[in-house]
Amino acid sequence: xxxxxxxHMLTTAKNLSPFDVNMALDAGWVSTVPYTNVEASxxxxxxxxxxxxxxxxxxxKTGIFIGGRDAKQAMDMLKAAxxxxxxxxxxxxxxxxxxxxxxxxxMVAVVExxxxxxxxxxxxxxxxxxxxxxxxxxxxSAVILAQIGANVRLIGRKPxxxxxxxxxxxxEFGEEKIAITTGVDTDKDQYIKTADIVLATGAAGIELLSxxxxxxxPQLKIAADANAVPPAxxxxxxxxANGEPIxxxxxxxxxxxALAMGNVKYQAQNRLxxxxxxxxxxxxxxFKHAFEVAREYxxxxx
Numbered sequence: 352x353x354x355x356x357x358x359h360m361l362t363t364a365k366n367l368s369p370f371d372v373n374m375a376l377d378a379g380w381v382s383t384v385p386y387t388n389v390e391a392s393x394x395x396x397x398x399x400x401x402x403x404x405x406x407x408x409x410x411x412k413t414g415i416f417i418g419g420r421d422a423k424q425a426m427d428m429l430k431a432a433x434x435x436x437x438x439x440x441x442x443x444x445x446x447x448x449x450x451x452x453x454x455x456x457x458m459v460a461v462v463e464x465x466x467x468x469x470x471x472x473x474x475x476x477x478x479x480x481x482x483x484x485x486x487x488x489x490x491x492s493a494v495i496l497a498q499i500g501a502n503v504r505l506i507g508r509k510p511x512x513x514x515x516x517x518x519x520x521x522x523e524f525g526e527e528k529i530a531i532t533t534g535v536d537t538d539k540d541q542y543i544k545t546a547d548i549v550l551a552t553g554a555a556g557i558e559l560l561s562x563x564x565x566x567x568x569p570q571l572k573i574a575a576d577a578n579a580v581p582p583a584x585x586x587x588x589x590x591x592a593n594g595e596p597i598x599x600x601x602x603x604x605x606x607x608x609a610l611a612m613g614n615v616k617y618q619a620q621n622r623l624x625x626x627x628x629x630x631x632x633x634x635x636x637x638f639k640h641a642f643e644v645a646r647e648y649x650x651x652x653x
Contacts, residue, residue, distance in 0.1 A: 354405070355381040355382050355412065356379065356380045356381045356382070356628060357380070357383075357384065357412065357414075358383045358414045358415070359384050359401055359413075359414070359415050359416070360383050360385050360416045360418065361386045361397065361418065361428065362387055362388075362389060362418035363388065363390070363419040363420070364388070364418065364419055364420055365387060367418060368418055371416065371447070371620075372385075374621060375416065375624055377621065378620075378621050378625050378628070379625060379628050380628070389428075391424075391428065391431065394432060394435060395435040398415070398431070398435035398436065401442060402435075402440040402442060403440060407441075410440065410441065410442050411631065412628075413443075414444070414445070415442055415444045415445070416444075416445050416446075417432070417444065417445070418447065419448040419449070420448055420449050422448055422452075422487040422524070423519060425446040425447070425448035425452075426523070429444055429446040429635060429637060432635075433635050436633070442633055443626075443627035443630060443633045443635070444633070444635050445623055445634075445636040446636065446637045447620060447637075447641070448487055449487060451491055453620040453641045454488050454577060454612070454616050455488045455490075455492040455495060455641075456616075456641035456644070456645040456646075457613075457618075457619055457641075457645045458488070458550060458575055458577060458607075458612055459474075459492055459495045459499075459642060459645075460645035460646045460648075460649050461575065461607055461612050461615055461645075461649060462474070462548060462575050462607065464650065465573055465594050466573060468594070469572070469573075473500075474548070476500060476501070476502065477501050477547040477548055477572075478501075478504070478546050478547045479501045479502065479547065479548040479549075479550065480506055480539075480543070481493055481503065481504070481505050481506060481549075482536075482539070482549065482552065482559040483554065483557070484505035484507060484516070484550075484553075485507045485516045488552040489505060489550075489552040490520055491524075491638040492550055493505055494520050494524045494525055494529065494531075494638065495638060497520075497525065497529035498525060498527065498529060498639075501548070503531045503532070504531070504533065504542060505517050505531055505532070505534070506533070506535070506536055506539065506542065507533070507535070508535070508536045510535050513533045513534075517532065524638075539560070539564060540564060543564050544569065546570070547571065548571075548574075549571065549585065550575050551576045551577060551578060551584035551585050554578075555579070555580035556578070556581065557578075557582075558586060559585065560574060560584070560586060561586050562586040562587060563599075565585070565586060565597055565604070566599045566600065566601055568601075568602060569601070570602055571602045572604055572605070573606075573607060574588055574604055575588075575606070576590075576606070576607070576609060577612070579608070579609035583608075585606065587599050588608055589606075589608050590608040590610040590611075591608050592606040593607060593608070594611075615648060618648045622648070623636050623640060623644060
């Protein structure tokens with residue numbers, strides 16, 4: 352009998368995301384098996400139960416998806432999964448906590464493309480503010496941007512927490528040395544004066560960048576909002592905005608809304624889930640690979 356494609360889906364949360372289950376099944380996984388409230392100490396046992404229950408050939412139809420709500424936990428679980436495997440008993444693993452890695456990847460890829468199309472320039476050496484940047488989308492966006500040469504500043508309400516997150520990004524997430532800096536929310540009026548790009552990655556339903564601050568940004572080029580829930584995270588940028596001018600901007604900045612990035616996020620997650628199936632060798636996927644796929648997809652569009 353032909354062995355089915357089985358994706359073991361692990362999360363540290365109470366529930367597995369229905370979004371991720373639908374994405375996995377649509378990408379070609381025949382069966383998705385949830386494991387909730389997973390603790391770090393359980394990883395080795397779970398992974399080895401997965402790999403030793405099938406032959407190496409059967410493991411080509413077996414994968415592990417890591418969800419949850421914490422970027423560091425997801426990356427730690429990805430490393431633990433890889434460490435627990437004994438070649439040739441290996442399977443593909445994909446970490447995307449709360450969809451944050453594919454969301455961040457799509458956000459940066461869309462901004463990069465709009466920057467090239469609208470302003471004929473790249474993200475290299477651009478000053479980027481990430482508002483509400485201490486969450487998983489902000490963290491992944493910051494690392495991706497820093498790795499391609501942007502000057503990144505994470506903005507948060509609590510200085511100590513924001514500094515700890517930047518330290519984490521600089522020391523644990525980057526494959527090469529990066530230097531993400533930090534700032535506090537109350538000083539946005541100062542940072543906006545030299546900002547080229549603003550990303551709003553905070554909690555839904557909170558305005559992070561006002562019309563007054565947009566008007567006070569002399570070199571702002573793009574403002575992108577990951578939030579699709581009213582009120583907008585960036586004043587004047589609705590969820591469908593796709594490079595239209597921001598009404599309050601005096602620098603001719605354009606806005607990008609969450610729904611304009613949605614299809615790119617969908618494509619990135621779908622293609623990585625398919626890559627797990629199609630590769631003969633195990634792959635270990637996270638935000639870096641999501642950005643590569645998102646960038647490739649958006650650059651293929653006419």
